Amino acid sequence: MVSELRSPGARGHCVVIGGGLAGLSAACALVDQGVQVTLLEKRPFLGGRAYSFTDAETGQEVDNGQHVYLGCCTAYTGFLQQLGVFDRTTLQRRLRIPVVDRKGKVGLFSAAPFLPAPLHLIPSFLKFPHLGLRDKVRAGLAMLSIHRMDKEKNREALEGQTFRDWLKQHGQSDRSCDVLWNLITLPILNDSVSDVSAYMGIMAFQDGLLHGRNSANIGYSRVGLTELISDAAKDYITQHGGQVLLGNAATKLIITHSNVTGVDTGLEVLQADTVVSAVPWDVLPELLSPELAADRYFAPANKLEWSPIVGIHVWYDRPVMEEDFLAALDSPLQWVFNKSRIQGLPGPGQYLCVSMSGAWEHAPMAKEALRAMVLPELEQVFPEAATATVERFIVVKQLAATFRCTPGAQAHRLPQQTPVGNLVLAGDWTQTGWPATMESAVRSGRLAATEVVRALDAALSEPASS
Ligand SMILES: Cc1cc2nc3c(=O)[nH]c(=O)nc-3n(C[C@H](O)[C@H](O)[C@H](O)COP(=O)(O)OP(=O)(O)OC[C@H]3O[C@@H](n4cnc5c(N)ncnc54)[C@H](O)[C@@H]3O)c2cc1C
Incomplete structure (x- = not known):
C-alpha cells in the first residue's frame, strides 16, 4: 500500500x-x-x-463465540496495533496447549525452548500421552512431508481430496486423525479432517503450526x-x-x-x-x-457454504478450572476457556466458555439437551465441577460462523x-x-x-x- x-x-x-x-x-x-x-x-x-454483548443476568461481556488468534496472524495483530488495543490481548510467548482426555490424563503440546521450528515440537510430542509410539512416528513423518511440501505445486490434487484421505495415504490411523490432526484442524478450519480439503488442512499445519517457533502461539482478548x-x-x-x-x-x-x-x-x-x-x-x-x-x-x-460453531457459557459458584484454556479429547467439549482467568474477573464464581467447532451434531440440539450433555462432560474434565453450583448457562449458536473449506471451495x-x-x-x-x-x-x-x-x-x- x-x-x-x-x-x-x-x-x-x-x-x-x-x-x-x-x-x-x-x-x-x-x-x-x-x-x-x-x-x-x-x-x-x-x-x-x-462481537460481544452484555449478559443481562451476570452483567458480564459475552463474546458471540470464543475468538482465538495465532502468532502467525500478523495482519490481525497489526490491525490491533493500529487501533492501539493489542495490549488488551494476551499472546503466549511460547506455545503451550494442555490436552486432557476423559479419564483426566493430561498431556502438553508445547514448544521446547531454543529448538528451531519444527523441531521445537518434538520433545512434547514424544511425551504426549494420548498417542502410541507407532502413531507418533507416523504422525512425525506426515508432519515432515507437510513441512517440506510445496502445496501450490500440488494445489489441484490437494484441493480435490479431503485431508482425511491425504492423511490415510500417509499412514495416519483413525485415532491419530481424531486426537492429533483434528485437534488443530477443527478450531482453525471449523470442520473435521473428513470435511476439509487436503490443501487447506496442510495450509493450517504449515502456516499455523510448523512455520516458525512462535507461529502457533495462542492469543485471545482480555476484554x-x-x-x-x-x-x-x-x-x-x-x-x-x-x-x-x-x-x-x-x-x-x-x-x-x-x-x-x-x-x-x-x-x-x-x-x-x-x-x-x-x-x-x-x-x-x-x-x-x-x-x-x-x-x-x-x-x-x-x-x-457455511459451517456452524456452538458456544456454551457456564458460570459456576466457585473455581473449577485452573488453566487459561485446554483442549478436551474424546469429548464434545473440544476446547474450554477460563474466561474468569483470561479476563481477570473477580470471584468467588468462575465463568467458563466451551467452544465447539464444526458443530454439525450439536447446533440442532435444544438448550436443555446441550446442558444435559455438557455439564457432565465438564465434571469429567474438572472434578470440582461436580460439587459446584451452576449459576448461569447460556448457549450461543452461530450457524453461519465460517465458510467451509471443503474440497474445491477455494475456486x-x-x-x-x-x-x-x-x-x-x-x-x-x-x-x-x-x-x-x-x-x-x-x-x-x-x-x-x-x-x-x-x-x-x-x-x-x-x-x-x-
Ligand atoms: C462463533 C465464532 C467463532 C469464531 N472463532 C474464531 C477464532 O477463534 N479465530 C478467528 O480468527 N476467527 C474466528 N471466527 C471467524 C471470524 O469471526 C470471521 O472470520 C470474521 O469475523 C469475518 O469478518 P468479515 O468482516 O469478513 O465478515 P462479517 O463479520 O460477517 O462482516 C460482515 C458485516 O456486513 C454486515 N452487512 C451484511 N449485509 C449488509 C448490508 N446489506 N449493508 C450493510 N452491512 C451489511 C453484517 O451485519 C456484518 O457486520 C469465528 C466466528 C464465529 C461466528
Whole structure:
C-alpha cells in the first residue's frame, strides 16, 4: 500500500459496506490514505461475526463465540496495533496447549525452548500421552512431508481430496486423525479432517503450526470483542475524518457503464467514487442486479457454504478450572476457556466458555439437551465441577460462523478486483489464501484498501473529459 498520508478526502470518497473486521480494517487503512470513508453497517453495532454483548443476568461481556488468534496472524495483530488495543490481548510467548482426555490424563503440546521450528515440537510430542509410539512416528513423518511440501505445486490434487484421505495415504490411523490432526484442524478450519480439503488442512499445519517457533502461539482478548475491535475501530475511523452509519443497510449498488456511482440504502443514495463490499458472499448478490449476480465472475461464490460453531457459557459458584484454556479429547467439549482467568474477573464464581467447532451434531440440539450433555462432560474434565453450583448457562449458536473449506471451495472465493471497475471486494471469504478467520478478514480489508487507492489514483490521473 502507498504509505504517503494525505488530508481526508483528498483522494475521493469510498463507501464501505459492512462493519465486520474486513470492512473495519479496510476503512481504517483508507482513512490513513486520505480517502473520505463512509462505512455502512446494517446492524446497530459493529463487529460482524466477532462481537460481544452484555449478559443481562451476570452483567458480564459475552463474546458471540470464543475468538482465538495465532502468532502467525500478523495482519490481525497489526490491525490491533493500529487501533492501539493489542495490549488488551494476551499472546503466549511460547506455545503451550494442555490436552486432557476423559479419564483426566493430561498431556502438553508445547514448544521446547531454543529448538528451531519444527523441531521445537518434538520433545512434547514424544511425551504426549494420548498417542502410541507407532502413531507418533507416523504422525512425525506426515508432519515432515507437510513441512517440506510445496502445496501450490500440488494445489489441484490437494484441493480435490479431503485431508482425511491425504492423511490415510500417509499412514495416519483413525485415532491419530481424531486426537492429533483434528485437534488443530477443527478450531482453525471449523470442520473435521473428513470435511476439509487436503490443501487447506496442510495450509493450517504449515502456516499455523510448523512455520516458525512462535507461529502457533495462542492469543485471545482480555476484554469483550466489541470493546477490543468495534469501539476502537469506530473511534479510529471517526477521528481520522470518516463516518460510521449504524443500522444502515445497503440495498443496491447503483452501477452505470461498469462503474459504481452510488449506494442505495433505501432512504438515500450515497454518492461514491469507489465502493468496498465487505459483506458475506450470500449477501453480495442482493446488492447487484440479477444479471450481474449471475455473471461468471460473481456466480462461483454462490457455491460457498457455511459451517456452524456452538458456544456454551457456564458460570459456576466457585473455581473449577485452573488453566487459561485446554483442549478436551474424546469429548464434545473440544476446547474450554477460563474466561474468569483470561479476563481477570473477580470471584468467588468462575465463568467458563466451551467452544465447539464444526458443530454439525450439536447446533440442532435444544438448550436443555446441550446442558444435559455438557455439564457432565465438564465434571469429567474438572472434578470440582461436580460439587459446584451452576449459576448461569447460556448457549450461543452461530450457524453461519465460517465458510467451509471443503474440497474445491477455494475456486469459489473471489479476488478483490471485480469487473465493475471501482467495486472492490473484502471479506474473510475472498481470495486471501487463509481460512475463515479474523486474519483472513483483515488481510482482505487491507488488500481491498490497496485496490481502492489504486482505482482512485488512476481516476485522478485521467484527463477530464470535455
Ligand atoms: C462463533 C465464532 C467463532 C469464531 N472463532 C474464531 C477464532 O477463534 N479465530 C478467528 O480468527 N476467527 C474466528 N471466527 C471467524 C471470524 O469471526 C470471521 O472470520 C470474521 O469475523 C469475518 O469478518 P468479515 O468482516 O469478513 O465478515 P462479517 O463479520 O460477517 O462482516 C460482515 C458485516 O456486513 C454486515 N452487512 C451484511 N449485509 C449488509 C448490508 N446489506 N449493508 C450493510 N452491512 C451489511 C453484517 O451485519 C456484518 O457486520 C469465528 C466466528 C464465529 C461466528
